[in-house]
Amino acid sequence: MENGYAGIFRSKGEKMLKEFISNFTEELPEGHIWKKGRKYFLVDKEHTLKPQYTGIFLGLIGKGFHPSLWLLHWLKSRTKKKLMVDKKGEWMFICGKDIFKSSIKRRFKIGKSDTILVLNQYQECLGYGVFQDRKKVAVKNVFDIGDFLRREKVTKKK
Numbered sequence: 001m002e003n004g005y006a007g008i009f010r011s012k013g014e015k016m017l018k019e020f021i022s023n024f025t026e027e028l029p030e031g032h033i034w035k036k037g038r039k040y041f042l043v044d045k046e047h048t049l050k051p052q053y054t055g056i057f058l059g060l061i062g063k064g065f066h067p068s069l070w071l072l073h074w075l076k077s078r079t080k081k082k083l084m085v086d087k088k089g090e091w092m093f094i095c096g097k098d099i100f101k102s103s104i105k106r107r108f109k110i111g112k113s114d115t116i117l118v119l120n121q122y123q124e125c126l127g128y129g130v131f132q133d134r135k136k137v138a139v140k141n142v143f144d145i146g147d148f149l150r151r152e153k154v155t156k157k158k
Helices: 012-022 069-076 087-094 147-151
Strands: 032-036 039-043 056-062 064-067 082-085 104-107 115-119 125-131 137-144
Touching: 012 032, 012 039, 012 056, 012 064, 056 069, 064 069, 069 115, 069 125, 082 087, 087 125, 087 137, 115 137
Parallel strands: 082 115
Antiparallel strands: 032 039, 039 056, 056 064, 082 104, 115 125, 125 137
């Protein structure tokens, strides 16, 4: 395999990472995968030390593989499985809602039930979802950039 990946996809998590990437492209990021707990990082070289964190965060394993925004951004220029939404669709998507057909501005090469990237009008990656092509709903939201704000803990004032 290319890019220094020969034989490194041994664990279940590493296989899930590769499987997620292969939904979009056969190309893999250059470097080595380094695992810390459930988190995966892209590093320049093999580490003999045991750092707390190093490299570029690729995502983590939970109930499936959860990609980082960096990985989604990296995939954006390497896949045709993406679509562009208008301003209203962008806002609804980052609020955790699904995308309606009426919000789609541009569709690239997408098949039914494909995992796709969702872009705004400036080609910024907002997250990803599953293309459904139903009457109203076109994309089921799986992950979006608004997730970070929704998970933020709110402290109650006394």
